[in-house]
Amino acid sequence: MALINVKTKEVQVKIVYYGPGRGGKTTNLEYINKTYRDRIKTEMVSLKTQDDRTLFFDFLPFDVGQIKGFDVTIQLYTVPGQVKYNATRRLVLRGVDGIVFVADVQKEQRKKNIESLNQLYENLETYNLDLFNIPFVMQYNKIDLKQSAIPIVSSQTLQKDLNGLLRAPAFEATALRGGNVIPTLKKIISITLASIQDQLF
Amino acid sequence: MFNQSQLDAIDAAIHTHLISAGLDHVIFMDMAGNTIANHNNGKTMLDSTAFAALAAGNFAAVDAMAKLVGESEFSLLFHKGEKSSIHFSKVNNETLLITMFNKDISLGLVRLKVAETIQRINSILASDK
Numbered sequence: 001m002a003l004i005n006v007k008t009k010e011v012q013v014k015i016v017y018y019g020p021g022r023g024g025k026t027t028n029l030e031y032i033n034k035t036y037r038d039r040i041k042t043e044m045v046s047l048k049t050q051d052d053r054t055l056f057f058d059f060l061p062f063d064v065g066q067i068k069g070f071d072v073t074i075q076l077y078t079v080p081g082q083v084k085y086n087a088t089r090r091l092v093l094r095g096v097d098g099i100v101f102v103a104d105v106q107k108e109q110r111k112k113n114i115e116s117l118n119q120l121y122e123n124l125e126t127y128n129l130d131l132f133n134i135p136f137v138m139q140y141n142k143i144d145l146k147q148s149a150i151p152i153v154s155s156q157t158l159q160k161d162l163n164g165l166l167r168a169p170a171f172e173a174t175a176l177r178g179g180n181v182i183p184t185l186k187k188i189i190s191i192t193l194a195s196i197q198d199q200l201f
Numbered sequence: 202m203f204n205q206s207q208l209d210a211i212d213a214a215i216h217t218h219l220i221s222a223g224l225d226h227v228i229f230m231d232m233a234g235n236t237i238a239n240h241n242n243g244k245t246m247l248d249s250t251a252f253a254a255l256a257a258g259n260f261a262a263v264d265a266m267a268k269l270v271g272e273s274e275f276s277l278l279f280h281k282g283e284k285s286s287i288h289f290s291k292v293n294n295e296t297l298l299i300t301m302f303n304k305d306i307s308l309g310l311v312r313l314k315v316a317e318t319i320q321r322i323n324s325i326l327a328s329d330k
Contacts, residue, residue, distance in 0.1 A: 003235035007208035012235040042248045045255065056262070059234075059254045075234070075254065091261040095233020199202070 002097050002196045004070070011072045013196065014095050015188055018120050019102035020112040021053070021081030024141040024175035028102060029060050029076055031181045036062055054080040057092045064189065067197070074189055081116070090123045098135035098192030100184055102175070103162055105142050107151040110161065117162055131166070135192040138163050138170040139184045144177065203237065203326075210325045215240050218318040219300060222310065225285065226301040229292070229322070232257055237296065245301070256299050260289055279308065288312070292319050293326070 003012040017025040026046070033044045040062045047056035058078040065072065079089040101120065103113040121131045145152050153161075155172055163170055169187050173180035203211070211229060215238060219227045226245045229238040234257035239249050260278065267275045278289040288300045288311050298319060302311055 001233075003231055003233070003237065004202050005208065005237065006203070006205050007212075014233055014235070042251050045251045047255075047258070056258055057254075059251060061250045061254075073250070075250075077254075087265055088262070091258065091265065094257075094261065095231065095235070 001095055002199065003095075004196075004199060009070050011067070011070045011196070012075060013072065013097045013189075013192055014075050014077065015098040015100065015192060016093060016096045017076065017078040017100045017102055018089070018093075018116070019081060020104055020109060020116040021083070023081055023102045023104040023109070023113075024173075025078040025081060025102045026054055026058050027175040028100070028139075028141075028173075028181050028184070029058050029078055031175060031178045032062075032076065032185055033060055035178070035182065039063060053082060054078055055085075056080060056088055067193065072193070076185075083115075086119060086123070089119075090126060093123055093129075094127060096124075096127075096129070096134070097196060098137075098188045099131075100137045100139055100188050101162070101168075102139045102141050102173075103158060105140050105145060105152040105155075105158065107153050110153050113158070114161055135188060135195050136166060136168040137184055137188040137191070138166070138168045139173050139175075139180070140170065141173045141175050143172040144174040144179070207325055208238065211238050211322055212240070214318055214321040214325065218314050218321065222314045223306050224300050224302045224311065224314070228253055228256070228299040229296065230257065230299065231296050232261065232294075234258070247301075253299075256289065256297065260291075260297055277312075288315060290315050290319060292322055296322075298322070 017028055019025055045059040049055045060076040061073055063073055077092050079092045124131050140155050140158050171180045171184045175181055215227050220240055226241040226247055230236050230253045234254040236253045263275055276291045280287045285301055285303050290298050292298050
């Protein structure tokens with residue numbers, strides 16, 4: 001739940017990028033960090049293994065201005081995508097306000113996307129949160145692979161696989177080149193802020 | 202959500218019990234990594250936003266380890282450095298108190314002062330709902 005400090009007039013909002021391993025969660029944050037460098041006061045924090053896989057989380061805070069006189073800081077986190085790190089994934093979800101699910105469009109990742117989304121549902125339940133009620137944006141990443149020989153799953157199929165019931169806003173993206181990274185971010189920020197706005201009086 | 206008088210009282214408690222006792226930096230934060238109160242002695246430079254995110258992760262990881270070994274919790278953590286050290290203590294199920302102090306201050310004094318402050322914060326939160 002967003003932290004609203006009535007004394008310092010600050011709101012801190014937590015948005016988590018979730019999804020299967022090597023799907024592009026960290027790449028999303030790296031692109032955002034590069035694009036908004038002048039608005040980000042601190043360095044991006046990455047806890048990763050020696051071979052550059054996320055071990056615990058990446059963390060990137062930035063200011064988005066004022067709402068009703070409150071300074072709003074968005075704190076972006078990623079989770080480690082590898083299957084074995086579910087305990088850590090669950091820890092990062094504590095206090096989450098909004099979620100971006102970064103799905104990997106590669107055909108061989110189809111099952112992993114579904115498994116990861118199912119596990120997200122279960123992990124949120126441990127905090128009494130419902131995936132169907134939390135601000136949520138879907139991102140189908142690596143869509144540029146359709147120009148290569150690597151087989152991918154169409155966005156229509158991914159919509160059926162992952163978003164048939166959720167019906168969340170969805171974006172096709174190429175995180176490495178920044179394609180639709182910022183629209184995804186803007187969407188999750190706007191729906192998350194809309195959801196907490198009622199708490200500001 | 203904390204109200205204005207609770208936040209004022211928490212700030213006062215941190216100053217009276219901890220900063221006045223010579224501690225360098227104190228962060229009162231929630232378990233999600235959000236800073237609720239942030240105080241220092243004017244001499245420290247710290248990226249407290251990133252620090253709070255890492256502290257929450259650290260405490261959560263150790264808490265999960267406690268469960269694995271059959272403990273309900275490890276309610277305090279202590280990291281000792283050459284010049285400065287960090288003390289983590291759970292205030293209640295939702296919040297943590299992190300204190301940083303230099304080698305001139307003993308761990309015993311820090312623990313005593315932190316315990317006093319936690320008691321004070323919990324009474325502020327209980328009495329002012």
